Amino acid sequence: MTLPGFPDAAPLAGLAGGVLIGLASALMLLGAGRIAGVSGIAARAFGLADGSQPRIGAWAFVLGLPLGALIVTSQTSAAAPAFAGPVTLVVAGLIVGIGTRLGSGCTSGHGVCGMSRLSQRSLVAVATFMATGFATVAVMNALGIGVLS
Amino acid sequence: MIRETLVPLAAGTIFGAGLTIGGMTDPARVRGFLDLFGNWDPTLAFVMGGAVLVMALAWTVQRKMLRPVFGEGFSLPDRSDLTPRLIGGSALFGIGWGIAGLCPGPGFAALAIAPVSAAIFVAAMLGGMLLVRIMEGHG
Numbered sequence: 001m002t003l004p005g006f007p008d009a010a011p012l013a014g015l016a017g018g019v020l021i022g023l024a025s026a027l028m029l030l031g032a033g034r035i036a037g038v039s040g041i042a043a044r045a046f047g048l049a050d051g052s053q054p055r056i057g058a059w060a061f062v063l064g065l066p067l068g069a070l071i072v073t074s075q076t077s078a079a080a081p082a083f084a085g086p087v088t089l090v091v092a093g094l095i096v097g098i099g100t101r102l103g104s105g106c107t108s109g110h111g112v113c114g115m116s117r118l119s120q121r122s123l124v125a126v127a128t129f130m131a132t133g134f135a136t137v138a139v140m141n142a143l144g145i146g147v148l149s
Numbered sequence: 150m151i152r153e154t155l156v157p158l159a160a161g162t163i164f165g166a167g168l169t170i171g172g173m174t175d176p177a178r179v180r181g182f183l184d185l186f187g188n189w190d191p192t193l194a195f196v197m198g199g200a201v202l203v204m205a206l207a208w209t210v211q212r213k214m215l216r217p218v219f220g221e222g223f224s225l226p227d228r229s230d231l232t233p234r235l236i237g238g239s240a241l242f243g244i245g246w247g248i249a250g251l252c253p254g255p256g257f258a259a260l261a262i263a264p265v266s267a268a269i270f271v272a273a274m275l276g277g278m279l280l281v282r283i284m285e286g287h288g
Binding site: 003006008009010011012013014015016017018019020021022023024025026027028029030031032033034035036038039041042043046048049052053054056057058060061062063064065066067068069070071072073080081082083084086088089090091092093094095096097098099100101102103104106107108110111112113114115116117119120121124125126128129130131132133134135136137138140141147148 | 153154155156157158159160161162163164165166167168169170171172173174175176177178180181183184185186187188189190191192193194195196197198199200201202203204205206207208210211214216217218219220222223224225226228229230231234235236237238239240241242243244245246247248249250251252253254256257258259260261262263266267269270271272273274275276277278279280281282
């Protein structure tokens with residue numbers, strides 16, 4: 001299925017992926033009583049944040065992420081996506097690391113878990129990172145800076 | 150054991166599968182979504198919509214529960230204050246997200262898709278987190 005006007009969009013795959021992400025977050029919430037916020041859990045796993053979550057649990061969640069990706073890619077024959085070059089990845093990674101710690105969350109914690117409970121902090125965080133994300137891509141495109149090879 | 154390791158492992162695995170199916174481990178797909186003023190790709194709105202819908206249901210269930218299925222209590226954020234730190238940090242995060250088309254979850258998930266690229270991104274991200282930790286005096 002395609003969206004009229006958006007031939008490249010994959011709405012059904014997007015929705016299916018989103019439902020899975022929601023189910024995973026629901027499992028964390030109702031099963032373990034915690035927020036499935038990846039930046040916070042990763043910081044906890046690597047000893048970069050204090051918290052009540054045992055580090056072994058944080059590690060289990062973080063290791064699950066590539067495991068889940070591996071299960072999906074082993075069942076499909078899609079071409080490998082393009083990624084940015086090493087310098088761009090370092091710059092972007094640094095900014096994402098600093099930003100998510102200062103901002104107390106990312107697309108998962110604020111975006112999925114926080115927005116769905118109408119947390120004021122998360123709604124503001126999401127509006128902010130969406131706005132700067134849109135602006136960043138717009139500026140880079142205007143300057144003709146392409147990063148994916 | 151179940152609460153501390155098996156639940157997070159299962160949740161992380163389902164999460165990583167969802168990210169991959171939804172296209173979030175494809176930087177071009179993510180940057181296409183962020184290209185609102187150009188050749189916009191709305192796919193990620195469906196990812197976010199599906200996830201938020203399921204979680205909204207989960208929160209209504211959570212409000213009726215005294216404790217999680219495995220474990221004694223809920224450990225949930227309860228702050229509501231809007232601070233310059235929250236807004237500044239989120240603004241920075243969005244810039245980094247836009248530059249490479251990767252956020253933390255897909256960064257880890259992509260370790261199984263493009264190991265070298267993903268490892269560089271994840272290492273730099275952890276470096277950024279460490280920097281914040283050091284600046285806050287936790288060495």
